[in-house]
Every structure is written in C-alpha cells, then in structure tokens.
Amino acid sequence: MAPRFKDGDAVVAINAKWVAWTHTLFAYAAFFSALIVGVALHYHKIVQNEHYGYPDEWFPSVSATIGDRYPERSFFQVFIAITSGPRFLLVFLWYIITARPNSTLPKVVAGVGVFRTLTCGGWTYVTSTDDHDWHDIFMISYLVxxxxxxxxxxxxxxxxxxxxxxxxIMASLFFGTLVPLIYYFIQHKVHKVPGAYTRYAFFEWSLILFDVGFDAITVLDFEGLELVVRDVKGISRGQLKTTADSVLEKGKGKPVSNTFGEGFFWTEILDAAADVYNGFVFWTIVTGLPVLVWYFPLWHMGISGYEVAIVACISPLFFAIPSLRSAATKNLRLLHLMSLTALLAYKFHDPANRLFITAFALSTTCAAWVASFFAERGNTARLEARIMAWGVGLIMSVVAKFACTTNNPLWPVMHGENGGWNKIGLFIAIFAVLRSQRGSITSGSDYLPAGGKKGSSLLAGVGFGGLMFAIVSLLTDSSTMISWVWDGYPVRGPIAVPHGSVTIFAMGAGLVYGIFRPGVAGSWTAYGIGSVGAALLTYYHHWTGYYGALALAFYIMAVAPVLIKSAVRHSPAGTFGIGFVLYIFLLLFHVWVVAYAFVPGGPLVREHTDWVMLTTMLAIGAGVFSAATSNSGPSRKKPVSPNSKRQRSYYVYVLAALQLLSVSVAYLRFPTNDYKPHHPEEKIVTAGIWTVHFGLDNDMWASERRMRDVIGELELDVIGFLESDNQRIIMGNKDVTQYIAEDLGYYTDFGPGPNKHTWGSALLSKFPIVNSTHHLLPSPVGELAPAIHATLDMYGEMVDIVVFHSGQEEDPEDRRLQSQYLSKLMGSSPRPLILLSYLVTKPLEGNYNTYVSDVSQMKDIDPTDWDRWCEYVLYKKIHRTGYARVSRDTITDTEIQVGKFVVGEPVPENEVRIPEELVPVGRRFPPLFRGEGVRGHRYHVFDEPRYWQ
Structure with a gap:
C-alpha cells in the first residue's frame, strides 16, 4: 500500500539517476542487439558495400546494421521506441536542474534536446531503403x-x-572522432580504398558509444533528484552555481567569456540577421557586376567599352565633398533601398540594361556601407556590429553559392528558370533594410579619440583595397582556392565538396578571432603567417597548398575588422575611395595576367599571378602598418562595453547557424561516386566536346541548367568542356561543372587551375577517372593552351581521353608547336585514346596533318566533314560507330560534336558507313534531335548522325 504523504512526502521515491541508466541501457541495447543479430544472420550481406565485400570489408557500418534487413532492424526499432520515454524524461529533468531565473539558454537547450529526440525517431523509422532523402534530412538534423x-x-x-x-572527455572524443570518420569515408567513397569502410565503421560505432555515453553522465547529476518529484539539494530552484557561472565569474573582463553571459532577446537576433542579410546583398552586388561586365568583351573578343562599369565602386571618392558625405550618413536607409535595384535587374532581358542597373546599385551599395562605417566611427559597439554584419554577410554569400553549386541565386544572370531566387531574395532584402536601418544615425563630423593617432590615410586606404581584392578574388566562393591546388587524379588534396565547408569554417573562425583578438590579428606575426599561407597557396598543390589557403582565409577575415576600424579614423574619400581605386587596379591586374593576348600591355604581366599575390599582401601590409599606428595610443586597451558584448553574441549565433548549414550542404552534396554509363549492355561510350563560353548564354543568363538538359538528352558518357574556368572575379568565381556533374552523375576533372593562366578545360565522365595529368602546351606568344590527359576505366578496360584547347588563330607558331607537343603526347599512349579538342585548323590542311599522323597514330572521326574549323574528335585503337553534330541554340556560340565508340570489340581495318536502320538500337543517337529537334538543338550539317561498322 502506498504510504500517506504530507508536506512534501512522496508516495513513491525513485532516484532520478535510474532515468539516465534506463536511457543508456536501452539505447545501447538497440544498437548492439541489431549488431549481434545482423552478424549472426546476414554477416556477408551487411559488410558488403558498393565497392567491396568480405574479406576486404569485415565489419558492418551502423547504417547497414540497423536499417537494411529484418529482423535486426526490428530489434533496433523496438529498443529505440522503449528508449524514447526515458529520453524525453531525461531532457525534462535536465531542464529542471539547469533552469534559472531570467535565463533563456536552458529553454533553448531543452528545445534542442526535444528536437534531437524527434529527429532520431525520423532516421530510425524512415530508413535509407524506405526514403533516402528523408532519412538523410533527419540524420543531418540530428547531427547538426x-x-x-x-x-x-x-x-x-x-x-x-x-x-x-x-x-x-566524451564531447572531445565525439567531435575528435569526426575527423577520422570523414577521412575514411572519403577514402572509401572517393579513393575506393579496400578496407576503408571497415575503418569508417569502427569510428561510426564509436560515435554511438560517445553520444550515448555523453548523456549517460547525467547519472551523476540526477543523484540529487527523486521522482515523484522532490528536490533534495535545491538544485532545481536555481540556487546552485553552474559551471557556466563559475567560468563567467573567473572570466570577467575577458571578451569571449562576457559575450555569452547576457540575456537572449529574439528582437535583437532578428536585427543581427537583418544586418547580415544586408551584408549578403552587398557581396551579391559586388560579385555580380563583374559577371555582367565579362559578357561584353567575351562577345566582342576584346575591349568593348562596357568594362568602364567596374568603376562604379569608387563612389566613396565623392565623400570628399562634405555635403554629400553628410547627406549619405543621414540617409542610409534610402541608399540601401536604392541599392536593391540590383535585385530587380533580372527583370530586364537586354544585357546592357542589366549592366547599367547593377552598376548603379553597386555605386549606391558601396556608398551606403562606407557611410555606415563612417557614421558609426564614434560608437565602438555599433561600428563593430556593422563590421560583423559585413563579414558574416560575406560568409552567407559563400554558403549560398555552396548550396547552389557556385551560382549566387540573386545574381542578375539568374532567374526562376535557371535556379534564381530573385523574388524572395528581394522581398527579404526590403524587410532587412527597413529593419536594420531604423535606428538613429550618429553625426558625420570628424572623430578621433583623445590622445589617439590616426596613422596614414593613404596606407589605410591601400590596406582596405588589398583586403577587398583578397576577399573578392579568393574568398567569395568556397571552391576557388581548392581549384588553385587541384592537380588531377588520383585525389591527393581537397575537393570542392565537402572541403568547401572547411574553407567556410576557416573564414568564420578568422572573423570571430579578429573581433575578439584585434591586437593579435593586427600584429606583424599574424601578417607573417598570412603571407606564408599566400606563398603556399601560390606555389604548391594538394594538401600543402590547401593548408596555406586555410591560413590565408583565416588571416584575411581576422585582419578585416582591424583594417576597417583603422580606415574609419580618416576621411572616407581618402581611405575607402582610394581603396576601391586600388581594388579596380588589382582586379584588372589579375585579369591581365591571363588575358594578356587581348589587352594593351598584357605581355608585361603575362602569367604573373605571383605578382598579383605579392601586391595584394604588400597592400594589406600597408594597412596593418597604418592600423598599428592607430592602435598605439591610450585607447588601445579600451574595455568592451556590455552592449557590445551582447551584440557580438547575436552575430556569432547567426554565424554558427551558417556554419552548421554549410556542413549540412556538404553532407547532402557529397559525391556518390557510383555513376553508371548510359548503355553498359552495349559497352558503348558516347563522347562529346563543347566550348561552353564560361557558362553564360547569348542573352547573358547562367546556362548550366540548359547545358544539363541537352547533355542528358544526348546520353553523353564523357564530355570535354573548353573555356570553362570561371574562378576569377570577372567570371564570378564559380565552377560550371558542379551542377551538371552532380545532377547527371559525373566524375569531374578541371584544369589546369586558375593560377595556371588558361581559359580552362574540364572533363566530365560517367567512368571512374583512374589517373589524369594537366598540361600547358608551348605558347611563346599567344594564350596558353590547356590539356587534360586522363585514363578512364571503361567497362574494365583502360582508355585515355584528352581534352585540349589550342591557341588562337593570330599565333600560327604557337599552334604549330602545340600540334607537335600534343601529337607526341597522344602517340606515347599505348592505350585506346579519344581526343576531344579545339584545334583551330581546316580539315586535311596544315596542323591537321600533325594531329592526324603516324606520330600520333590518331584518326579523324569523319574526314569527310568539311565544315570544321575549331572542334574535332579524333581516336585510335577503339572502334568508332557513330558521329553527330548538334546545334547549340543560344547557349554558346559553338555546337556540340559527339562520337560513339565501342569498348572491347576488335577495330576493323576498314570501317564501312551503314544506314541507321542497320545499327542496333542501343548504339543509335537519340531521335529527339532529328528534324527541328528540341529547344533549338538538332542534328545539323548532315541533318542526321553518321554510323559505321
């Protein structure tokens, strides 16, 4: 019989630690019962993966154990269902013992705990075999x-x-395990290393142990609670100090400790988010205008005159006029609203109109942000908030491009049909401006703290210009520096996904460090580390170069607050105005090094990216020198105000959300590496070549989706892209291969990289790329000629593919030397080989006879095709069965040439042309492009494909 109770006596008293023990017991039972049953009943099946089975792989992964087969899946789901009760109770009890008056954090943590429990149920009961997408969504949400x-x-x-x-200990083990876990997953998925998945499985099971073990420690905290519920130690009444309280007391005066010790207000974090979105719009406009400018010289094949639009960013120079400066600082909301015209530019179909509208928006957004910095120079907390909004806005733009496969969805080259989010982006931007710019504005008069020093206005401006160029050229896309260090297969360094999220993390960490430790970030030691990183990025490939890239990314973002705070101590025209002038000079400089054949004075800076990097770092060094003078006065040790501490926390929260989003995107975009050719039963290889004109169509829209459609409909197994390197400011720092490769399922090799000064070549293949090397062919006068020489595993046979772009027509000696180099390269290969190329020669004449010769051993796919000048498909030691030319519509100015080959069949001595009706259906070209074709794509010149046997 239950005891009677009065004044707090309990009917039943159960120590709360048993809740934690019960949760731990059933959670472990769920996983390990499934492991035992799975090993006993389906061992060979659950250790099998897409690449290897037993004995190469001998221990099952968690996902294979708990989700693939009956009855182990049922064991897991039953015990997890039992675990749910103690789990919800554990979260509730944790809130009880941590809740304190006027504290929001315990509520937030409790909410996260409930969310984790629900998402655990999601990936438990929706397995990857049931619905792979939803399983991944629940799993990612749980991990995040x-x-x-x-x-x-x-x-x-x-x-x-x-x-x-x-x-x-448990937290360190959990997060530390993620590093080898990711490493071995990449070894398995990308490198296909035997046994790597078994090692991955051990770390995956370790995560389970550490995750459940972390919550099991609540046993030690729940000993002071009894159910039904009597608090025997008073810990549920907020009377005991927490570890966080102790840390905050010890760390008073320290910036990191104080930042998160304040109350949490949703209105203020909404303000921070609006500020960050305004920063995102700024970087969208800054990076979007050069893409529009690039369209015009691209189609004019030289200077067009429209390039002058890039000077729109020097609008802060007009702040030398006091009345304009005062008007700008007092009308920031209006300036920001005017800059949003860039988000409306997509409504104008005419390329010139879009350019002019975006140029106007760039001039106003640069003026608005410089005026914002200048207006707040007397208020340290608000100036720091503007700088953080500017920096976190940059990271938001990088995350947006990371999520949208390197296209910013608000650029003027985007619209609804090609992946743009223009309407919703504009709506949010209007709200963000109205929200973030509603506060009072400080005076526009000069300001200098008592006893302070200003340093040099010129050097401060030079430093800001170097900072802007470093950010826009290297940090506006997470894949840019990765493409610098990429050097072909096998993979020996980072890849765009998932390592782009690592670049984003380095940027965020650098920004936070620069805010919290400006003295260190602005030191010459930090500058030296950043310079070493720049040198490693410039001169090294693979991981060594990427480590330098991460160091440089961290440093650039860390020094940004220091340089901006130094610049606002002077006239904005003399710092930001001069800085943007230097930015334009460096922008042209870094384009001139690759466009030397088309611009005046180009040969003087030909192939000198190292000079560009040196100039950039010297410019930043000038800014550091000026900032060091500015920070040498008595105000250097000025304490951080409570208001500033609270504001910092909100921007850090937004930044943390963006970092978690980037990790989620990396997981969702991780390459599956299980791609299959279109007609494996026929052992057919359909290979094509296309000069893609940098992914901009004839009407100045991003063309990746239209390219994807025609490539998929042509059933191309291998395709070479030429004029495909967009990793420069003027091209938007993007990669046209990523969307197509991920959506259609291709392995990708791009190269040589942007620091090798070519217009780019790329290879997309349904077949695994076993090895690839990048070549720069002899070009003593004109533009550099890039080539990729790759070996593919086609149906178990090694076949070489060469993707090549020769020099332009004006340099015949270059083209002659290149033909000799490539002829020897192809002739040296003992394997079957297909050349996908841009040769700039007439059929049967001149250099054509070097490419098709006894030295190269190559044959022309159709010597009777008289209407070629640029694109050619050549082959050797492989059976040619078909050839077609497909019109490009308005995507580029160049058609697609396609060849069909059969792997594993003996090559006949005399291949005979045959009519299509004699060709097996699986070896035919798609009928979709006959006659008028589809969307402007049709077979042309011969009006039909040609076939041989």
Missing part, C-alpha cells in the same frame, strides 16, 4: 543539433567536477 546540445549541456552543467570532466 548535436553541437548546440553538447555545448549547451557543458555550459549548464551543475558544478560537479566529476561530471564536467567526463562530459568534456
């Missing part, structure tokens, strides 16, 4: 929520040394 749950529990832990110690 693990970070705030872990950090929140650590911050709120009752001051129990033993429990805190074990939590730190």
């Amino acid at each position: 929520a693990t970070l705030p749950w872990t950090l929140g529990c650590l911050a709120l832990s009752p001051n129990n040394r033993r429990a805190v110690k074990y939590r730190k």
